[in-house]
Amino acid sequence: MEADLEREVEAAAVAEAAASNNVDSIPSASSSSGVPLSPLHLVVLGHVDAGKSSLMGRLLHELGLVSARDDHKFQRDAAAAGKGSFAWAWVLDERPEERERGVTVDVAMTRFNTRRFAVTLLDAPGHRDFVPNMIAGAAQADAALLLVDGSPGGFEAGFSEGTGGLHGTPGGQTREHAVLARSLGIEQMAVVISKLDTVGYDKARFDTIRAALLPYLKSVGFKESSLQWLPASGPLGENLVGPPQDPNLAAWWTSGPHVVGAIDAFNPRERATSKPLRMPITDVFKSKTGAIVLGGKVEGGALKPGSKVVLVPGPSQPFSVRSLEASGSPTHLVRAGDSVEVALVAGHGGGAGGGGAIDPSNVAAGAVLCHPDFPAVLVTRFELRVVVLDVPVPLLRGHVVTLHAHVAREEGHITALLATLDPRTGDVIKSRPRCLTKGQTALVEVTAVRGLVLEEYADYRALGRVALREGGRTLAVGIVTRLLE
Numbered sequence: 001m002e003a004d005l006e007r008e009v010e011a012a013a014v015a016e017a018a019a020s021n022n023v024d025s026i027p028s029a030s031s032s033s034g035v036p037l038s039p040l041h042l043v044v045l046g047h048v049d050a051g052k053s054s055l056m057g058r059l060l061h062e063l064g065l066v067s068a069r070d071d072h073k074f075q076r077d078a079a080a081a082g083k084g085s086f087a088w089a090w091v092l093d094e095r096p097e098e099r100e101r102g103v104t105v106d107v108a109m110t111r112f113n114t115r116r117f118a119v120t121l122l123d124a125p126g127h128r129d130f131v132p133n134m135i136a137g138a139a140q141a142d143a144a145l146l147l148v149d150g151s152p153g154g155f156e157a158g159f160s161e162g163t164g165g166l167h168g169t170p171g172g173q174t175r176e177h178a179v180l181a182r183s184l185g186i187e188q189m190a191v192v193i194s195k196l197d198t199v200g201y202d203k204a205r206f207d208t209i210r211a212a213l214l215p216y217l218k219s220v221g222f223k224e225s226s227l228q229w230l231p232a233s234g235p236l237g238e239n240l241v242g243p244p245q246d247p248n249l250a251a252w253w254t255s256g257p258h259v260v261g262a263i264d265a266f267n268p269r270e271r272a273t274s275k276p277l278r279m280p281i282t283d284v285f286k287s288k289t290g291a292i293v294l295g296g297k298v299e300g301g302a303l304k305p306g307s308k309v310v311l312v313p314g315p316s317q318p319f320s321v322r323s324l325e326a327s328g329s330p331t332h333l334v335r336a337g338d339s340v341e342v343a344l345v346a347g348h349g350g351g352a353g354g355g356g357a358i359d360p361s362n363v364a365a366g367a368v369l370c371h372p373d374f375p376a377v378l379v380t381r382f383e384l385r386v387v388v389l390d391v392p393v394p395l396l397r398g399h400v401v402t403l404h405a406h407v408a409r410e411e412g413h414i415t416a417l418l419a420t421l422d423p424r425t426g427d428v429i430k431s432r433p434r435c436l437t438k439g440q441t442a443l444v445e446v447t448a449v450r451g452l453v454l455e456e457y458a459d460y461r462a463l464g465r466v467a468l469r470e471g472g473r474t475l476a477v478g479i480v481t482r483l484l485e
């Protein structure tokens with residue numbers, strides 16, 4: 001991202017760390033040897049067919065998390081469907097839906113432990129049509145694996161630039177995912193180059209892809225020191241949990257990390273425990289006992305059974321937390337950074353079937369659970385500092401856009417072009433420009449049709465980032481500088 005955005009991101013990180021009171025060193029899970037584990041939300045990104053699902057499916061198998069029976073079933077079902085080569089992907093892609101759900105943001109979520117982390121894995125779809133789901137996944141993530149197809153022509157397809165003009169084609173998802181991930185707050189990423197078996201594990205191909213991709217990743221705001229690079233193959237099980245076995249790869253990949261090693265090399269995120277409770281909702285369902293259960297990641301604050309909460313937007317009366325689950329296990333405390341399921345009862349006590357005032361089908365993905373004394377506000381007009389991406393035509397006042405913020409999606413339009421800015425100093429270059437073109441940094445005013453839960457970025461990073469999209473393209477990404485209405 002541009003230098004000013006970068007600075008703000010860093011300043012906010014320092015402020016957040018200072019405010020977090022060190023409650024954060026309390027771990028929420030421990031490894032088999034009793035070593036405390038930090039939570040890590042990891043999103044897997046990459047162009048369609050880059051090998052994301054196969055890699056993660058095989059990794060779960062290598063970690064012993066897929067039973068032999070399921071393994072067999074996936075191979076058999078995938079083969080029967082004429083998609084034998086997709087068998088590993090089915091581990092993640094084929095999830096039975098047992099519960100009666102209201103909203104679900106369609107990002108496959110799986111948990112596993114590494115030596116240092118209790119990982120919540122978010123497998124985001126690579127197809128362009130599913131970029132909104134990818135945004136929801138990346139918005140919750142602390143780090144990313146970016147899968148890049150190393151086969152002949154594969155990298156080039158994913159890294160293609162869009163063609164300009166109104167009817168031009170958008171660029172590959174390697175580009176779009178990288179810029180979105182960075183703008184949604186992901187600072188550390190491991191680039192995993194897959195399918196090198198198709199070129200005999202040619203080191204030159206690995207080096208060429210790295211040389212082409214690194215300048216781009218730096219230009220969108222990743223620091224070189226926060227990037228890792230490694231080869232791996234999901235279907236062939238190469239370099240996932242141990243050193244490569246194929247002699248052609250082992251010949252030159254001698255001291256670099258394998259996938260699990262790269263995950264363990266990420267830094268844990270500071271937990272914003274001292275901030276007001278904010279939990280954007282990704283999932284709503286009724287438990288077997290009839291209680292309303294909300295799923296999502298706690299971005300700030302903490303919760304325990306008995307805590308009073310409100311849903312914004314939602315019914316005005318508070319609810320009580322009846323029980324909590326984190327990483328699939330019941331718990332008495334959840335804090336910023338945890339992925340949780342919160343069972344609610346009506347605030348005045350309720351019964352087993354309490355919380356009935358929330359109808360699962362009426363909860364929008366992106367509603368936010370808050371403390372009743374510090375509720376979030378629903379905003380319809382706000383100011384954004386944006387970087388304009390690969391727009392087919394210049395952006396004008398009145399431009400209709402889809403707004404993506406944390407896991408929320410809402411229709412809106414650009415109500416004013418306030419100024420173009422110097423990306424380094426933030427100084428105004430031109431007030432009230434007539435249009436915005438690719439690469440410009442600008443201050444714009446945006447109106448949302450129905451309202452979004454947003455925070456000013458300086459106050460609350462996780463709820464202060466917005467992406468503007470239209471017709472399958474990301475037009476601009478930015479941070480919320482002022483809430484106006």
Ligand SMILES: Nc1nc2c(ncn2[C@@H]2O[C@H](COP(=O)(O)OP(=O)(O)OP(=O)(O)O)[C@@H](O)[C@H]2O)c(=O)[nH]1
Pocket residue numbers: 046047048049050051052053054055085086089124125126127147194195196197198232233234235236
């Ligand atoms: N030869 C080879 N094929 C691979 C490798 N990784 C994945 N594939 C194949 O590539 C195809 C796509 O793999 P997926 O894992 O479904 O790709 P994806 O990135 O999850 O795809 P989307 O979720 O649709 O974006 C499948 O046929 C895989 O078997 C690899 O390292 N080598």
